[in-house]
Amino acid sequence: MGKKYVVMDxxxxxxxxxxxFTEVAAIYPITPSSPMAEKVDEWSAKGRKNLFGSTVDVIQMQSEAGAAGTCHGSL
Structure with missing residues (x-):
């Protein structure tokens, strides 16, 4: 069998x-990066597992500073 390729943006x-590669995702959807947050949120809601066998915990914040602080705190 050959390799499987997927075309995506x-x-x-x-x-x-x-x-x-993550267990916690602190998102602050803002254009043009909103599609990244939307995908992560969608996959988590559907129970998709990461490489560690866990569903990613998604936390939506109200500011970039809040998202950065949440990432720092989750470490």
Whole structure:
């Protein structure tokens, strides 16, 4: 069997990799990065597992500072 390729835009590709390697995602959807947050939120709601076998906890914040603080706190 050959390799399987998937065509996607950059936001979806970035979300795919980030989702696979994280346990907590603090999102602040803002254009043009909103599609990344929407994908991560959708996958988490559907129970998609990351590489560690866990569903990513998604926390939507009201500001960029809040999202950064949440990421820092989750470490």
């Amino acid at each position: 950059g936001n979806t590709a970035a979300a795919h990799v980030a989702y696979a």
